[in-house]
Amino acid sequence: MxxxxxxxxxxxxxxxxxxxxxxxxxxxxxxxxxxxxxxxxxxxxxxxxxxxxxxxxxxxxxxxxxxxxxxxxxxxxxxxxxxxxxxxxxxxxxxxxxxxxxxxxxxxxxxxxxxxxxxxxxxxxxxxxxxxxxxxxxxxxxxxxxxxxxxxxxxxxxxxxxxxxxxxVMVDVCLRVRDSVLAGQQPPGELPEGIDAGAPYLLATMHRAENTDDGKRLATLVEALAALPVPVALLAHPRLVARADEHGVKLTQGAIRVGRPLPYAGMVRAVLGSVGVVTDSGGLQKEAYLLGRACTTLRPETEWSETLDGGWNVLVPDPGAMTADAWVRTATREAPTAGRTEPYxxxxxxxxxxxxxxxxxx
The missing domain is CATH 3.40.50.2000 (Glycogen Phosphorylase B;)
Structure with a gap:
């Protein structure tokens, strides 16, 4: 064949x-x-x-x-x-x-x-x-x-x-790489400057057109991340960087520390080292679930609906529509104590x- x-x-x-x-x-x-x-x-x-x-x-x-x-x-x-x-x-x-x-x-x-x-x-x-x-x-x-x-x-x-x-098949690679990271078989990934791998931080990514093409929405999302009380490691996709430049949105502000996208093992290590994930990526939603970290998804829907069970993933289409306290509580919540099934x-x-x-x- x-x-x-x-x-x-x-x-x-x-x-x-x-x-x-x-x-x-x-x-x-x-x-x-x-x-x-x-x-x-x-x-x-x-x-x-x-x-x-x-x-x-x-x-x-x-x-x-x-x-x-x-x-x-x-x-x-x-x-x-x-x-x-x-x-x-x-x-x-x-x-x-x-x-x-x-x-x-x-x-x-x-x-x-x-x-x-x-x-x-x-x-x-x-x-x-x-x-x-x-x-x-x-x-x-x-x-x-x-x-x-x-x-x-x-x-x-x-x-x-x-x-x-x-x-x-994402489970195949995620679990294999997780095990190699935990066994010390992977080199340390490069987190953004200003992020201490030994201290609490949130991991964030954002790249979808609906979140980056409109300057006002992009500014709202960046401001919401910047206002969080925990350092935010924003791994900036080239699309995000280009749209932020185009719209005059400053990515490095408040809690945000900007870095480059990571190789896969580096991403797995970064998720494991984080206290939670904020993203619009379908893949990262699922990886957060598999790796046992709470995820906040900056979209009104998700293809991976199984991640919503037990509160592992929460959809927040517009942080600006929430009170500041509610947004902070959601994005910085601890991982659920309930066990996870194997839907994937x-x-x-x-x-x-x-x-x-x-x-x-x-």
Whole structure:
């Protein structure tokens, strides 16, 4: 069996790590195509080196642009690659423009498409990620769902016959890296200057368009972080830095200490060292849950609804609409004492994905 994996952004590279390892244990051929949607070294190169992912067989170097430009350039660049490779499966990951472009290129060439992390829904049609994931699910031949909730979403859209429950490959890599960090097998990550790893701090990230494109909203969110009584380690995504500069929003203010995005092991170490997480990232919500830290999500909804159980994750779409005391209590709350279940699987999802691909007729 020959499988082409199409990836392009940080979250997809994290998911690729356990998949590449699972394929390496077999005789199947695994071809990695990196679209270059994330071209910053902090969001790309460090994940290949830090997670032991083989270097891409093809790098398209697409770069940034509007959603239409980025998707269109990726689609055009992928067509000849897939035509030459003629794989048994094209495997696309998550919900980025690279995901949708990969699915479209494969479908147009009558190549079987499998969507990893299928069935997630925010039900917010203003999110570009929602468009990408819904369109990809309806185009794909095989839907690899991470949770029972995702399976229910697919069934409600008439896609149950194509869906398979495999678990979440992010669990595979998160638990493996957590164990290596706790065992002292990972180098210390670089927290922002002014953050003492031995003292309480909150870890924060923010990058989604709905939080960064509007200057007034961005300023409100930054001011809310700045007003917290605990130092905030803000790992600044390039999108956040660019939009803050564009809108004249100063990121380093009050409690905020700004740093660069971290390699995956560094991020896991930073979460473990924190007293909590504030983010709009889907992946970091889930990592906080897996690593036992309370998360405050700066959105009105989440695709990972299981993290809300027991108060591990709390949605705060507008900190400015809360009283100052309520915001502080929410963002700095302690982790719940209630135990966590395993809604995302047991850490062996990648192997199940390979087995399902190999056993499903094309």
């Amino acid at each position: 020959k499988v082409v994996s199409i990836v392009g952004a940080r979250p997809q590279l994290v998911k690729l790590a356990p998949m590449a390892a699972a394929f390496a244990e077999t005789a199947h051929r695994h071809v990695i195509v990196h679209t270059g949607q994330h071209y910053d070294a902090d969001l790309s190169d460090v994940f290949f080196s830090g997670l032991g992912i083989p270097q891409p067989d093809v790098h398209l170097g697409i770069g940034s642009g509007t959603h239409g430009e980025q998707t269109g350039r990726t689609l055009a660049a992928l067509d000849p690659v897939l035509a030459a490779e003629k794989p048994d499966w094209v495997l696309v990951y998550g919900d980025t423009n690279s995901t949708l472009a990969g699915a479209l290129s494969a479908v147009k060439q009558h190549l079987p498409v499998a969507h990893l992390e299928a069935g997630l829904r925010s039900f917010n049609r203003a999110m570009p990620e929602e468009h990408n994931r819904v369109l990809t699910d309806h185009a794909a031949d095989l839907l690899l769902a991470p949770t029972e909730e995702a399976m229910r979403h697919l069934a409600s859209e008439g896609l149950a016959a194509r869906a398979r429950m495999v678990g979440d 699987g047991d850490g062996r999802a990648a192997r199940r994905v390979v087995e399902v691909l190999a056993s499903t007729p094309t």
